[in-house]
Amino acid sequence: MYIDSHCHINFPELHKNIDEVLANMSQNKVTHALCVSVTLDNFAEVLGLANQHKHIFASVGVHPDYEDIDEPTVDALVAHTRNDKVVAIGETGLDYFRLKGDLTWQKDRFRNHIRAAIESKLPLIIHTRNAQEDTIKIMKEEGAKDARGVMHCFTETYEMAKQAIAQGFFISFSGIITFKNADLLRETVRKIPLENILIETDSPYLAPVPNRGKLNQPSNVIYVADKIAEIKNISVEEVAEISTNNFFTLFNKCLSK
Ligand SMILES: [Zn+2]
Numbered sequence: 145m146y147i148d149s150h151c152h153i154n155f156p157e158l159h160k161n162i163d164e165v166l167a168n169m170s171q172n173k174v175t176h177a178l179c180v181s182v183t184l185d186n187f188a189e190v191l192g193l194a195n196q197h198k199h200i201f202a203s204v205g206v207h208p209d210y211e212d213i214d215e216p217t218v219d220a221l222v223a224h225t226r227n228d229k230v231v232a233i234g235e236t237g238l239d240y241f242r243l244k245g246d247l248t249w250q251k252d253r254f255r256n257h258i259r260a261a262i263e264s265k266l267p268l269i270i271h272t273r274n275a276q277e278d279t280i281k282i283m284k285e286e287g288a289k290d291a292r293g294v295m296h297c298f299t300e301t302y303e304m305a306k307q308a309i310a311q312g313f314f315i316s317f318s319g320i321i322t323f324k325n326a327d328l329l330r331e332t333v334r335k336i337p338l339e340n341i342l343i344e345t346d347s348p349y350l351a352p353v354p355n356r357g358k359l360n361q362p363s364n365v366i367y368v369a370d371k372i373a374e375i376k377n378i379s380v381e382e383v384a385e386i387s388t389n390n391f392f393t394l395f396n397k398c399l400s401k
């Protein structure tokens with residue numbers, strides 16, 4: 145069995161075909177998926193899906209790419225975690241690739257999420273792009289180690305991965321590791337122990353080879369697992385088993401339901 149540790153199946157292009165999306169998951173033995181919030185406005189949709197479907201879980205958070213939005217307070221974030229199906233805080237983090245200029249607000253928002261994670265005793269889902277130094281610095285300053293979490297859709301350096309792992313974080317790889325130009329990232333996959341790895345689709349984006357260019361969906365996480373097995377020269381069963389164990393170790397609130 146496989147788990148998609150990060151998807152956005154509440155987005156309209158997947159939500160409108162949700163029965164088919166779930167059927168495709170079970171066909172590929174993708175037994176669970178974590179549906180990740182990007183704004184508090186869409187949290188209700190995410191939670192709705194999780195409440196309707198036993199094997200779908202939810203997170204609460206506001207993505208760093210949404211600039212013109214009311215800042216979520218620590219209290220508001222924590223309040224939303226009081227639901228059984230909410231198992232994580234995020235996605236949150238820093239993105240200096242998409243947004244430029246004075247990003248103090250992005251850093252402040254990131255800090256609030258870390259505080260909410262520590263207070264609610266839930267792990268963090270961190271999005272980080274072109275912001276390695278500040279991401280690690282803020283994680284250390286805020287004590288993200290106490291919350292633990294995952295660096296999702298990881299595309300940064302092995303050096304950064306090591307620093308995140310040292311703070312109790314898992315590294316999650318998406319379909320990007322199947323892309324032709326991702327040799328450097330595959331080298332990072334090779335170096336990171338399977339015990340520190342999660343797998344994800346980040347669907348509806350980033351469909352892996354052989355479905356590249358099509359709409360992505362959680363059932364495609366099997367291709368991420370295949371690629372990791374190939375890179376590490378181990379069986380895909382081993383990747384499936386260990387990454388599934390890792391998922392439940394981190395998002396252990398899933399087990400109480
Ligand atoms: Zn992200």
Ligand SMILES: [Zn+2]
Binds near residue numbers: 346
């Ligand atoms: Zn995402």
